[in-house]
Amino acid sequence: MADDLVLYTNPQSRGRIARWMLEEIGQPYKTEVLDYASSMKAPAYLAINPMGKVPALRHGEAVVTETAAICAYLADAFPQAKLAPPPGDRLRAPYYRWMFFAAGPVEAATSNKALGFVVPPERERMIGYGSFAQVMNALEAAVSRGNYLVGDSFTAADVYVGSAIGFGMMFGTMEKRPAFEQYWQRISVRPAMARAKELDDAQTAELKKKAG
Ligand SMILES: N[C@@H](CCC(=O)N[C@@H](CS)C(=O)NCC(=O)O)C(=O)O
Secondary structure, three states: OOOOEEEEEOOOOOHHHHHHHHHHHOOOOEEEEOOOOOHHHOHHHHOOOOOOOOOEEEEOOEEEEOHHHHHHHHHHHOHHHOOOOOOOOOOHHHHHHHHHHHHHHHHHHHHHHHOOOOOOHHHOOOOOOOOHHHHHHHHHHHHHOOOOOOOOOOOHHHHHHHHHHHHHHHHOOOOOOHHHHHHHHHHOOOHHHHHHHHHHHHHHHHHHHHHO
């Protein structure tokens, strides 16, 4: 149907972030679970995301990939959920700032850390994230400003940046600074987060059962 929302995902992936965002939005959506070894690289899915990666979101005819873009798209497509400052509002500045900061510098710094790659100090100027320590310090200041990243209400930036922090601490790619732990505790109590987790955990169990 014209306005159908479909989430292409795997329950053990960044798709968990997109699902959390969908649960925050509160609109009905369908889920298509893809398998890492097969359907994610099959022509039918490559036509949706040529990267062969999840998550992806279809909204009618529109397709959006990249988890941060999915969160931002949903917040704008469903403004009644009040998960983004309206276009033109000055709060769009911190909203964009932290969303892009997490999708760029944070993602690159934590991935490189996981691979054991350290930027040589003399090359920090040309690397967009500078150093891992600089990224962590900037992020710590951002989450220490108030309860949320943007103004005084929860937004899609908290879903995306918060997930980077929460999952990062869980997988050991993010430092467990007290400010990160306190921020994660504040935002991970959202009922939408609990619903998303329950759905993804159930799907994980189902996949494991199928695999034997
Ligand atoms: N930049 C993408 C990254 C997506 C990504 O790497 N997804 C992983 C799972 S978390 C994946 O689909 N990997 C499968 C593969 O590359 O074969 C985003 O933010 O959505």
